[in-house]
Amino acid sequence: MGKLNRREFLQISVAGTSTALLGWDGIAEAVQGAVQAPFVFPRPVYRTLGRTGMKITVISFGAMLTPEAEVLETAFDHGVNYVDTARVYMGGRNEEIVGRALKGRRDRVYVATKTTGRSGKQVIRDVETSLKMLETDRIDVIQLHSISSRQDRIFNPDIREALLKLRQQGKVRFFGVTSHSNEAEVLHALADDRDRFFDVALVKYNFESDAAATKALARAAGAGVGIVAMKSLAGGYRTDTSGPISPYQAALKWVLKNRHVAAIIPGMRDMAELREDIAVMGMKFGPLDRYILDRYRASIDSVYCRFCGACEAGCPFGVEISTVNRSLMYAEAYREEGLARETYRQLPISSSASVCMDCATCAAKCIHGLDIRAKMERAGKLLG
Ligand code: SF4
Numbered sequence: 001m002g003k004l005n006r007r008e009f010l011q012i013s014v015a016g017t018s019t020a021l022l023g024w025d026g027i028a029e030a031v032q033g034a035v036q037a038p039f040v041f042p043r044p045v046y047r048t049l050g051r052t053g054m055k056i057t058v059i060s061f062g063a064m065l066t067p068e069a070e071v072l073e074t075a076f077d078h079g080v081n082y083v084d085t086a087r088v089y090m091g092g093r094n095e096e097i098v099g100r101a102l103k104g105r106r107d108r109v110y111v112a113t114k115t116t117g118r119s120g121k122q123v124i125r126d127v128e129t130s131l132k133m134l135e136t137d138r139i140d141v142i143q144l145h146s147i148s149s150r151q152d153r154i155f156n157p158d159i160r161e162a163l164l165k166l167r168q169q170g171k172v173r174f175f176g177v178t179s180h181s182n183e184a185e186v187l188h189a190l191a192d193d194r195d196r197f198f199d200v201a202l203v204k205y206n207f208e209s210d211a212a213a214t215k216a217l218a219r220a221a222g223a224g225v226g227i228v229a230m231k232s233l234a235g236g237y238r239t240d241t242s243g244p245i246s247p248y249q250a251a252l253k254w255v256l257k258n259r260h261v262a263a264i265i266p267g268m269r270d271m272a273e274l275r276e277d278i279a280v281m282g283m284k285f286g287p288l289d290r291y292i293l294d295r296y297r298a299s300i301d302s303v304y305c306r307f308c309g310a311c312e313a314g315c316p317f318g319v320e321i322s323t324v325n326r327s328l329m330y331a332e333a334y335r336e337e338g339l340a341r342e343t344y345r346q347l348p349i350s351s352s353a354s355v356c357m358d359c360a361t362c363a364a365k366c367i368h369g370l371d372i373r374a375k376m377e378r379a380g381k382l383l384g
């Protein structure tokens with residue numbers, strides 16, 4: 001077992017070796033052996049990003065957690081050809097790091113970044129700044145950041161006019177949106193849009209996603225929207241029940257089973273995470289992956305917020321519970337306090353967990369049984 005590399009190990013699982021036969025210890029031993037084996041970068045696997053026509057690697061690069069350009073450079077030099085960043089990450093430093101890694105490689109890597117602008121003027125200003133930070137003359141995909149409803153910026157004529165102007169000037173090529181919550185509604189809005197204005201949707205999608213999200217994703221893809229998945233690890237919580245086995249590869253393979261998804265952009269902090277994620281290219285989801293994911297799911301069920309927003313109508317004070325929980329996840333699961341604070345700070349105080357401090361009883365109910373009050377209190381103390 002100790003001699004197996006990851007790919008061979010997967011072939012065993014695809015062939016249907018019974019997990020009961022191996023037992024959890026046997027599986028753990030096999031995985032440890034796989035991790036110790038010399039790593040070989042896989043051949044890149046591409047899918048087409050909707051109507052953009054861009055062929056991008058199924059494992060692309062989510063740069064938000066990457067402090068060193070070297071990790072990005074290594075990925076690009078082994079064929080990864082799509083990178084997603086945003087100026088709000090690392091207080092602007094993230095785009096700078098990506099820009100550094102793009103030097104000498106710009107023509108073989110597609111760049112996606114984001115704007116939080118809520119008017120045409122702000123969008124233009126954001127794009128101009130991003131171009132400078134990235135040290136490039138064009139952005140391949142500019143995305144309206146964190147859209148959570150049909151009413152939120154998608155059909156704003158001022159923003160659309162600004163984006164078209166930027167495209168005419170050659171500063172951006174394609175338009176997109178990102179969504180962490182209520183993504184089904186956002187995807188349907190893109191599919192309904194007769195102008196087919198937005199070409200790309202970067203959405204939360206993972207093994208915890210519901211049927212409504214999967215259906216909306218298929219509909220948007222059918223309308224030509226290129227789908228990129230994020231938050232594919234459902235938080236990436238470190239859990240005791242998984243022992244030495246990381247559930248990450250299984251989680252990524254689960255997403256790629258869906259042919260409507262063009263790519264995933266896992267966050268990769270260092271070479272070890274890069275190797276773990278990039279290795280998934282060309283792998284198939286098998287029974288062992290199912291087994292690993294089931295164990296992982298059971299262990300995160302009481303802590304993982306799906307950001308569905310279903311509880312929010314129950315809060316009489318309008319707290320944005322899903323965004324507070326996302327910030328908390330960045331702090332507790334990602335262990336990225338800076339990112340947690342940046343995300344939390346984007347909330348107006350009147351929708352943040354500060355409101356909960358003066359609330360006697362929590363009236364909001366989680367459809368997945370999470371203890372909302374406890375999460376709000378933790379977030380308020382940690383991030384408030
Ligand atoms: S504790 Fe009160 S203010 Fe906070 S989410 Fe619950 S109902 Fe809303």
Ligand code: SF4
Nearest residue numbers: 305306308309311366
């Ligand atoms: S707390 Fe529960 S209901 Fe509210 S957004 Fe999270 S998963 Fe959905």
